[in-house]
Amino acid sequence: MEFTLTELVARVEAATKTYGHGAGRVSALDDVTIGIPAGRFTAIMGPSGSGKSTLMHVMAGLDSVTSGRVFLGDTEITHLRDADLTLLRRRRVGFVFQSFNLVPTLDVRGNILLPFELDGRRATREQSEWIDHLIDTLGLRDRLTHRPHELSGGQQQRAAIVRALATRPDLVFADEPTGNLDSRTGREVLTVLQDAARTFGQSIAMVTHDPIAASYADHIVFLADGRVVAERPQSTAEEISSFMLGMEAHA
Template sequence: MHITTSDLGLVARVSNLSKSYGHGRGQVDALRDVSIGIRRGQFTAIMGPSGSGKSTLMHIMAGLDSATSGQVWLGDTDITGLGDKELTLLRRRRVGFVFQSFNLVPTLDIAGNIALPFELDGRKPSTTERAWIDQLVDTLGLTERLRHRPHELSGGQQQRVAIARALAARPDLVFADEPTGNLDSRTGREVLSLLAAAATEYGQSIAMVTHDPIAASHADRILVLADGQVVADRGRSTAEEISALMLSMERAA
């Protein structure tokens, strides 16, 4: 019997995943035989020290980088051997991204930035999708800002726009890469609460790469990488518990 990613209650998974850069004595193993799944409708934090492989794992799961060996699934699609064109379409339609640097288009107003996934896909939002976007805009407090350009907004407001854009097309999975890195602590907490609410209230699957224990404490699940391998997989934890775990890992290294 063939067990699919969906049967396992996962939105994405990797099996025996390895990634190496360079050759011979200069070879660097960024990931070493990693098998892990991201659960559907859950907010997952991926943590680890610099060079642990957490960003590499995210890039491969999102179809932005390729594996040296192993397999990668998004939903029940094996994306391991897909070409650039198929990967571009897959990312456009099934993956959302929130970056540390916001990555908004400066020449577009806020409404245009939020609608960008649909523009890139060459279509207009359906009636249902339009209602969802309106709900997002209202929830994120952007109703009065739709005709503004990104430079007219604060960092926190720009990140809210990035979240709205990432959620607009209801992707299978949203990847958030250090989403609070450029925000002050209060605004960062607000953004993290919004991401957590997207998982809890809307069933959105989110995988967030972070080095910040406070950010990770908002997640339902915490995966910790070290030296290219998963060394811890735990449920919701306090910032203090996560800090203690990271400290113990550093001492053991």
């Protein structure tokens, strides 16, 4: 599936990531060139050990490549200093984690506004209107003064999604976002991510091993043994499962 550079919100070129030395050397990424299309919901799929989480960490500037190049938009982040990477992530990247990662001492509103607090600024009027829209869309209006331990898992994940989207980041990374949720709540969260891309043009990259979760995405990247083995447009969970089984059979 070909995209031009202007259509990509993030990309890696010939990215390699190795850990250890000698006989204990492990190659988590092996000469990977791949891009995340702007305004789309992309799923990065693969079995455990395929390199999908490493790819996400490298693209988000949370880890560095052993060789190759990494870009966020037109900005090459391959050799950025830690301080510059931190600033770039804060202003241009959002994160949704399997474990929610909400601050337990803050209420929902405080957690949502945390990216602005960390950046030493207040939400603009336009951003505040956007946040209010997200809060109402995700049914959190009557939970704003509750702390994380007073919320269900689904409510916590919805709060984390609002926080990730609040600053209108260039790209949101979602790492197994439904891993700790029941199937119904998981579907609700996936629908929210899908709508964020389709309705508001938010770029989202989701790491998952779940074919049902991946079926919500517009674009699917399959990894195995640190290499990209295929890219596909939106597919059903059954088609994805079948493709994954075929990958394993040829491994």
